Amino acid sequence: MEKKINYQFKILYFFGIFFIVACHCGYGGISLGYEWFYPGAFHLALFAFGSGYFYKTSYEEHIGSFIIKKVKHLLVPLYLWNFVYAIILMILRNNKFTFGGRISLYNLLISPMINGHMFALNFPTWFVFPLFVVQVATVLMRKPLYKHEKVNDWVVLVISLIIGITAAYAGKCGWNRNWKLLFVRAGYLFPFYQLAIVYKNKWEKHDTLNNIAYFGILFLAQLLIIYKYGGTIYYTLSWAIGFENGIIATPTIVAILGIAFWLRVSRILAPILQKNKLVMMIADNTDAVMTHHIFAFFIINTIYAAINKLTGTAFCSSFDWEQYRSNVQYAFCPENLGQFRIVYMLAGLILPLIIVILQKKVKEKINGRFKKITT
Structure with missing residues (x-):
C-alpha cells in the first residue's frame, strides 16, 4: 500500500x-x-x-x-x-x-x-x-x-x-x-x-x-x-x-x-x-539545510572576497575583510542594499541540497565498490 x-x-x-x-x-x-x-x-x-x-x-x-x-x-x-x-x-x-x-x-x-x-x-x-x-x-x-x-x-x-x-x-x-x-x-x-x-x-x-x-x-x-x-x-x-x-x-x-x-x-x-520539486526537496532535507546553510553563507562571502580582490574598487569595494575573517554570519550587501541578502537566502537553501546530492553519489559509489569486492 x-x-x-x-x-x-x-x-x-x-x-x-x-x-x-x-x-x-x-x-x-x-x-x-x-x-x-x-x-x-x-x-x-x-x-x-x-x-x-x-x-x-x-x-x-x-x-x-x-x-x-x-x-x-x-x-x-x-x-x-x-x-x-x-x-x-x-x-x-x-x-x-x-x-x-x-x-x-x-x-x-x-x-x-x-x-x-x-x-x-x-x-x-x-x-x-x-x-x-x-x-x-x-x-x-x-x-x-x-x-x-x-x-x-x-x-x-x-x-x-x-x-x-x-x-x-x-x-x-x-x-x-x-x-x-x-x-x-x-x-x-x-x-x-x-x-x-x-x-x-x-x-x-x-x-x-x-x-x-x-x-x-x-x-x-x-x-x-x-x-x-x-x-x-x-x-x-x-x-x-x-x-x-x-x-x-x-x-x-x-x-x-x-x-x-x-x-x-x-x-x-x-x-x-x-x-514544486525544489520546495519538496528542501522540505525533505531540512536536516541538511540546518547543518550546512552557514557554510553556504561563507562560500558566498568567499566569492565576494574573490571579486573584491580581482576587481579592486568595482562592485565589492566595500567588502569588509575583517568581518569576513572574524564573523561567520557576516553578510555583504553591495552599496549597503539589504535586498542583496536574498543571495545568502537562496544559497543557504540550495547549496546544502548540492551537498546532499554529492553525498548520495559518494555513498552509491562506495556501496558499488563494496559489492564488487564481496561478490
Missing part, C-alpha cells in the same frame, strides 16, 4: 527551515509578515511541533529500538559533520580566520550536547541534541501510561507545559551556560512536541474553522500581545536570551500563535507548493 504523504506538514517544514535560514542572514532581504509573527519567536518550536506530529505510540512498546533509531538518525550525522567542520575550521584558522574554537576532545564530543557553537560553520546544529532529549524524554514519560490512551496525551501535555514554562523561567534567571542551557533549550521545546501529538490525536479532526475566523482570532490575539509589550516578542533560544520579556508563559503563547498561523497557511498552500 502506498504511503500517504502529508503535504501540509511538508510545507510547514519548508517554512520552518526557510525562517531559520532567514534569521541567520538578516531575513534574506524579504519579509513574510514578520511584523506580526516574528520567526525568532516560533521557528524552532515549529520544528519540535512538526517532529511531534509524526510520533507513533508504537515507539512506547520498543523504547530501546526507538532510542537507537534516533541516535542513528540524529546524533551520528551530528557528530560526523561536527568532525568534518572541525577540520575545515582548523584549515581556516591557519589562514587568518578567527571565528570558531579549536579542535579538542571536549569540542568534538561534549560541546555538541551543551553548546553546539564550537566550530561556527555548523552552529545551527546545536538544535539537534535538545530535540533528541525531547524525543527520548517523551517516549520514557509516556511508557508507563501507554495502556491508558485516554489520559496519556493530556497528562504528558500538562507535565510538558509545566516543564516548558519552568525552562523559560530558568532562562529568565540566567541559565544560559553548560548543562543548564541544555535544560532551557530542551525544556522549552518539550511542550510543542507534545502539543503536536495532542493535535494529531485529538484536535486535528476538529480544525475546521473557516479561514477568516481562524486568522481573525490569531491576529487579534497577536495584536493584543503587541499592544501590551510595545512590539513583537521574540527570544534567542540558542543562548536562552529574551525570556525576560513578558510573563514566563509569554514565549510559549507567542510561539503557539506563530505555529498556528503557519500551520493554516501551509494547509492553504499545500495544493500549490506540493507540485
